[in-house]
Amino acid sequence: MRMPTIADYIAEHIKVLFNESDDVYIEIQRNDLAAKFGCAPSQINYVLATRFTTQSGFAVESRRGGGGFVRIFKLSAEQPGDLLRECYHRIGSSITAPDARSIIVRLRDEQIISEREAHLINVTVDDATLNLDSAWRNRLRANILKAMLASLARQCNAGGGS
Structure with missing residues (x-):
């Protein structure tokens, strides 16, 4: 069994945020999340690009710049x-x-x-x-x-x- 990486912890944290939310999406601040995990914002980008893909059942919307955000939507199949x-x-x-x-x-x-x-x-x-x-x-x-x-x-x- 491999040791969890920081990417694993970040992905798990985002999934916990989904479980705690009643909305169809969650909104995060890339810099705030990076600060929480002591990593560069590019690490957050990596997690979003590799763990939160449409194949994995997610859609990601991002706005950069001051006050920028990332919205992550959980996709769900009808049947x-x-x-x-x-x-x-x-x-x-x-x-x-x-x-x-x-x-x-x-x-x-x-x-x-x-x-x-x-x-x-x-x-x-x-x-x-x-x-x-x-x-x-x-x-x-x-x-x-x-x-x-x-x-x-x-x-x-x-x-x-x-």
Whole structure:
């Protein structure tokens, strides 16, 4: 298990802000957040660009300059099957481990899969499990993840949940 990075702590803090908010978005000051974590504002930009993507279920709106802000919106799929199909089509023929984890986290956050299921899927598509050349590994990971998403979509269509 790897040690959490400052990016992990910042991302977790932002997710906590979402959990505490009743709004469809949260608004943060980039400089204030950087000061809170003792980092440069560019570190906040990195977290927003890598952890709060549309693929992860977020949209980010930013205004720079004095008093600038960052608004982060949580996107939500209308139906679980819609999100599963969207993720399936995004995968394509190859996917990296970080991109796969991003999809798995979103499915867990949207309560389409449980924490246990997320862990099992993560272990299955992890680089250590798929001990192959990276090109083959990313293709195999895509095939495995797409098969799991297709199975989940069939369960959703049949009325079953996780």
